[in-house]
Amino acid sequence: MDIGDCYVGWATDEDIRTRGASGGLVTAMLAAALEKGLVEAVVVLKKLGEFEAVPIVTSDPEEVKAAAGSMHSVPIVLSRYLEYGTKVALPAKPCDARATIEQAKRQQVDIDTTYIVGLNCGGTMHPAVTRKMLETVYKLDPEEIAGEEIDKGKLIFETKDGEEHAIKIDELEEEGYGRRESCQYCEINIPVMADLACGNWGVIGDLAGKGTFVEINTEKGIKILQNAIDAGAVEITPADDKGKAIRAKVDGAMMKVAAAADEKYLAPIEGSHLDYYMNALADCINCGACKAVCPVCACGEGAKCTEFSSASDTYKMSLFHLVRFVHLMDSCIGCGQCTDVCPVDISLTHIYQRFARPMQEEFEYKPGMDMTTPPFFGVDLLEEGQ
Amino acid sequence: MNENIFTTVCPGCSIACGMYVREKDDGTIDIDWRKDAVVNAGKLCRFGVRLSANLKNATSKVDGNEVEFSDAVTAAGKAIGDGAAFVSVGNTTCEEHLALMKLAESKGAVVNTGMGAFASIPAECHPTMGVGVPLDAIESAKKIVLFIDPYEQYPLLVRRILAAKKNGATVTAVGWKAVSLADENKTIDPANYGSELALDSDSVIIAEINPSTDPDRVMVLLNLAKATGAAIMFMKPFVNAVGCDLASKKTEQKSLDQIIAEINDGKIKTLVCLDSDLIEIMPDETAVREALGKLDNLIVITSRASAIADVAKIVVATEPFYRKAGTVVNAEGRVLVGSGDGTDGIDAVGTLIGQPADLFTELNSAVLATLGIDVVDERVVPAYEKPEYGAMDANPTAEAVETALVYAGGPFFWNGIVDDNDFVEMNLDMVTANSLLKGIPVKLTSDKGEVVIKYKVSDVAPGVVLSNAKLPMTTGMVTSVTVSR
Numbered sequence: 001m002d003i004g005d006c007y008v009g010w011a012t013d014e015d016i017r018t019r020g021a022s023g024g025l026v027t028a029m030l031a032a033a034l035e036k037g038l039v040e041a042v043v044v045l046k047k048l049g050e051f052e053a054v055p056i057v058t059s060d061p062e063e064v065k066a067a068a069g070s071m072h073s074v075p076i077v078l079s080r081y082l083e084y085g086t087k088v089a090l091p092a093k094p095c096d097a098r099a100t101i102e103q104a105k106r107q108q109v110d111i112d113t114t115y116i117v118g119l120n121c122g123g124t125m126h127p128a129v130t131r132k133m134l135e136t137v138y139k140l141d142p143e144e145i146a147g148e149e150i151d152k153g154k155l156i157f158e159t160k161d162g163e164e165h166a167i168k169i170d171e172l173e174e175e176g177y178g179r180r181e182s183c184q185y186c187e188i189n190i191p192v193m194a195d196l197a198c199g200n201w202g203v204i205g206d207l208a209g210k211g212t213f214v215e216i217n218t219e220k221g222i223k224i225l226q227n228a229i230d231a232g233a234v235e236i237t238p239a240d241d242k243g244k245a246i247r248a249k250v251d252g253a254m255m256k257v258a259a260a261a262d263e264k265y266l267a268p269i270e271g272s273h274l275d276y277y278m279n280a281l282a283d284c285i286n287c288g289a290c291k292a293v294c295p296v297c298a299c300g301e302g303a304k305c306t307e308f309s310s311a312s313d314t315y316k317m318s319l320f321h322l323v324r325f326v327h328l329m330d331s332c333i334g335c336g337q338c339t340d341v342c343p344v345d346i347s348l349t350h351i352y353q354r355f356a357r358p359m360q361e362e363f364e365y366k367p368g369m370d371m372t373t374p375p376f377f378g379v380d381l382l383e384e385g386q
Numbered sequence: 387m388n389e390n391i392f393t394t395v396c397p398g399c400s401i402a403c404g405m406y407v408r409e410k411d412d413g414t415i416d417i418d419w420r421k422d423a424v425v426n427a428g429k430l431c432r433f434g435v436r437l438s439a440n441l442k443n444a445t446s447k448v449d450g451n452e453v454e455f456s457d458a459v460t461a462a463g464k465a466i467g468d469g470a471a472f473v474s475v476g477n478t479t480c481e482e483h484l485a486l487m488k489l490a491e492s493k494g495a496v497v498n499t500g501m502g503a504f505a506s507i508p509a510e511c512h513p514t515m516g517v518g519v520p521l522d523a524i525e526s527a528k529k530i531v532l533f534i535d536p537y538e539q540y541p542l543l544v545r546r547i548l549a550a551k552k553n554g555a556t557v558t559a560v561g562w563k564a565v566s567l568a569d570e571n572k573t574i575d576p577a578n579y580g581s582e583l584a585l586d587s588d589s590v591i592i593a594e595i596n597p598s599t600d601p602d603r604v605m606v607l608l609n610l611a612k613a614t615g616a617a618i619m620f621m622k623p624f625v626n627a628v629g630c631d632l633a634s635k636k637t638e639q640k641s642l643d644q645i646i647a648e649i650n651d652g653k654i655k656t657l658v659c660l661d662s663d664l665i666e667i668m669p670d671e672t673a674v675r676e677a678l679g680k681l682d683n684l685i686v687i688t689s690r691a692s693a694i695a696d697v698a699k700i701v702v703a704t705e706p707f708y709r710k711a712g713t714v715v716n717a718e719g720r721v722l723v724g725s726g727d728g729t730d731g732i733d734a735v736g737t738l739i740g741q742p743a744d745l746f747t748e749l750n751s752a753v754l755a756t757l758g759i760d761v762v763d764e765r766v767v768p769a770y771e772k773p774e775y776g777a778m779d780a781n782p783t784a785e786a787v788e789t790a791l792v793y794a795g796g797p798f799f800w801n802g803i804v805d806d807n808d809f810v811e812m813n814l815d816m817v818t819a820n821s822l823l824k825g826i827p828v829k830l831t832s833d834k835g836e837v838v839i840k841y842k843v844s845d846v847a848p849g850v851v852l853s854n855a856k857l858p859m860t861t862g863m864v865t866s867v868t869v870s871r
Contacts, residue, residue: 052422128427285541287432312809312842343429
C-alpha cells in the first residue's frame with residue numbers, strides 16, 4: 001500500500017455496512033482506530049434528529065458506529081473540537097480538513113497525531129433552509145423525512161413510507177434553497193489534503209452503493225486504513241481505471257458548477273466599495289459569533305480585532321470587521337460558518353472571500369491544503385530592498 | 387476531556403434562543419450553536435455567545451459561610467415562616483416557579499412575578515400582554531412599529547424585522563434612539579399614536595413589559611392594538627417571564643416597587659427570591675440594597691452567582707439553568723424543553739413543603755395541563771389571538787425631563803453584567819452644548835451622586851443620555867442628570 005494508491009473498500013460488519021454511507025468504510029475505519037488504540041478519541045456527529053447533530057469527542061467505538069451515515073443538513077466544521085495532544089481521528093469534509101491543517105499551523109492541533117479521514121463533499125445545507133425547502137418546494141412534512149442523498153445532480157429525500165422525492169439541485173438553488181452559498185462556489189470537492197480521500201464517486205459495477213472509493217494521500221492514511229484491515233474491520237480491492245476516471249470526471253463537473261456560482265456570487269462590486277461594505281455590515285450587533293465560530297481563528301480574547309474595536313466606537317464600519325477581513329485574507333477557507341451563525345444574517349463568508357480570494361490567487365496559495373505557511377510571510381523585506 | 391452536552395435555551399431574554407451548552411468535567415462550559423433550533427436557527431446575540439464567560443455558578447451559604455446544599459435548605463425551612471414574601475420574575479422553569487408557588491401557598495402567600503403592569507391592568511388584557519405573535523408572523527407583517535430598540539434589547543428580532551422589510555414591510559420606530567433598520571424614526575405623544583402610526587390588521591406592534599414599565603403606557607398600546615386591529619407583542623427581559631406569568635395567573639401580584647416599599651414599611655420581614663436578583667433588576671440599586679438590609683431573612687434560591695447572593699442570609703444554590711429539567715414558554719407562546727434533568731431547586735422546595743420525592747413529575751403534569759398540551763413540541767406555536775378587552779383610560783406619566791439618563795435595557799443590563807456596554811450615548815448637540823471632548827469621559831451628576839463614563843455620539847433624542855449599563859447614581863429607569871466634562 002503506497003501513497004497515491006486508490007481502492008474500493010467496505011466494512012466487514014453487516015450492521016455498519018447497512019447503516020453507514022457507501023458500505024460503511026469510514027465508520028469501520030474510525031471505530032477500528034479506537035478499538036486498536038491507534039487513536040484515543042474520534043470526533044463525530046451524534047445524530048439528534050434528521051436535521052440535527054452535535055459534534056462529540058468520543059472514545060467509545062459504539063458511539064462512532066452510531067454516527068454512521070451522511071448528514072448534509074448539518075453544516076458544522078469539526079476541527080474546532082480537536083484538542084492538542086490527543087491522538088484523534090475525524091471524518092472530514094474538505095473544509096474540516098483544511099481548517100484542521102490551518103489550526104495545526106497555529107499549534108492548536110498536532111497534525112502528527114491527528115488522522116484526517118477525508119470525505120468527498122458536494123456541499124451542505126442549513127437545516128432551517130432545508131426544512132423550509134421541504135415544506136414549500138417538496139411539499140413534504142420535514143418530520144416525515146427518513147433519509148436524504150445527493151445523486152446525479154439531484155437532492156433526494158426519502159420519506160418514512162419508503163417513497164423517494166427528487167428535485168434537481170440547480171432548480172432548488174435558483175429558488176434560494178439547496179446548498180449554502182459558500183458550498184455552491186467551493187471548488188474543492190475531493191479532500192486531497194486529508195490523509196485519506198473517501199467517497200462514492202468512482203465506485204462502479206457490483207460495488208456501486210456498497211463500497212467507498214478511497215485514495216491514500218499520506219503515510220497516516222496508510223496507517224489508519226491498514227489498521228482497519230488488520231483488525232478485520234474492512235476489506236478493500238484496488239480501484240480500476242474506469243472508476244478513477246469517473247471520479248475525476250465528477251470532480252471536474254462539480255468544479256465547473258462551482259466556477260459558475262463563483263461568477264454569480266462573487267462578481268465585481270459595482271459602485272462604491274465603501275458603500276457596499278458599509279451597507280453589508282450596517283446591522284451588525286457586535287456579537288462576536290463570527291470570530292467565535294471561525295475554525296481557522298486561533299486568536300484568543302486579546303485578539304487584534306477585539307482589542308482595536310469597541311461598541312462605543314462611532315466609526316462607519318467596525319474595526320472588528322476590518323481587522324478580521326484583512327487578518328483572514330491568508331487563511332479564510334470559505335467554510336460558511338460565520339454566515340450560518342450571524343444573528344442578523346450578514347453574508348460574512350461572502351465578504352471574507354471577497355478579501356481573501358484576490359490575495360490567495362495573487363500568491364497562488366490556498367490555505368489548508370498543506371502545512372506550507374503563507375508565502376508572503378517568507379518575504380524578507382530587507383532582501384527585497386523595501 | 388469528557389463533556390456533557392445540554393440542549394437548552396439562552397437565559398438572556400424571552401426569545402429563548404436554542405443553543406447547546408458543553409459542560410466539561412472540570413465544570414467549565416462552552417456554548418455551541420444549535421442550527422436546527424426553530425426559534426433562532428442557531429444564531430445567538432452577544433449575550434448568548436458570551437454566556438460561558440459571564441455565567442458563574444452559585445454556592446450555597448448560610449450567614450456568609452459556605453454550606454452543603456441540604457444544610458442551606460434546612461436553614462431556609464427554619465427561616466421561611468408565615469408572612470414571607472416570594473418573588474420569581476421568570477428566570478427559571480415553569481416547574482420550579484410552580485414549586486415556589488406551592489411553598490408560598492403553604493405560607494398563605496403568592497409568588498410575585500414583579501411585573502407591575504400585570505398587577506395594575508385588568509386580567510382580561512393579560513393574555514395579550516403575555517403571549518405575542520409567532521416570530522414567523524413578524525416576517526409577514528406589512529407594517530411594524532417598534533417601541534423597543536431591537537439591536538440593543540432583543541437582537542434576535544433584528545433578522546425577523548429585516549426579513550419583513552425584504553417582504554415589503556415598512557418599519558417605524560418610536561423611542562429614544564433612531565433605529566437604523568427603521569424606515570422612519572419618530573417621537574410621538576402617546577395621545578397621537580392612533581393618528582400618526584396608521585396601523586391596521588396587517589400591522590405588528592412590538593413593545594416591552596419589564597418590572598419598571600409604566601402600566602399606563604402598556605394600556606395605551608393595548609388600546610392602540612384593539613382600536614386598529616394590529617397584532618401586538620410585548621417582549622420580556624426574562625427567559626420564562628411568559629411561562630411564569632401563565633403559571634401565576636389569577637393571583638394578586640405586587641410590583642417590585644411595592645415589595646420594596648413594604649420591606650421599608652416593615653410589613654415584609656422575610657423575602658424569598660427565586661432566580662430573581664432585585665439588585666440587578668431594579669434601577670435604583672442603592673435603594674434596593676438598603677431595603678434588603680432591613681429584612682430579617684433574605685433567602686435566595688438561585689442557579690447563578692449574582693449580587694443578591696452576596697447579601698443574602700441564606701443562599702440555596704441550585705444547578706445552572708441549562709441543567710434544569712422543565713419547560714419554558716417564550717415570547718411567542720412556544721413551549722420549549724431542554725435536555726437537562728436537574729431538579730435541585732424543585733427538590734429543595736419539595737423538602738420545605740414536606741414532599742421531597744417526585745414533585746417534578748407532578749409539577750410537570752400541572753404545567754402541561756395549564757398550557758393545554760400533552761407533550762412539548764417545540765415546532766408548535768400557538769396562533770395569535772386577537773385582543774378581547776375594552777378600551778381603558780390611560781394617562782402615561784411624562785418620562786422626559788430636561789436632561790435625563792435613560793436605561794435602554796437589554797440582556798446584559800437585566801443580568802447586571804458589564805460587557806461591551808460600559809458607555810453612554812448622546813447626540814452631538816448635547817456633546818457640543820456641554821463642551822465634551824473626544825476620547826475624554828463624560829461626568830453625569832444626579833441628586834444621588836456622579837459617575838464618569840465613556841460616551842458615544844449617536845442619534846439619540848434631545849436631552850437623553852442613554853445607557854445599557856447600570857450606573858450607581860440613578861433613581862429609576864429615567865433619572866434627571868446634568869452633563870459636564
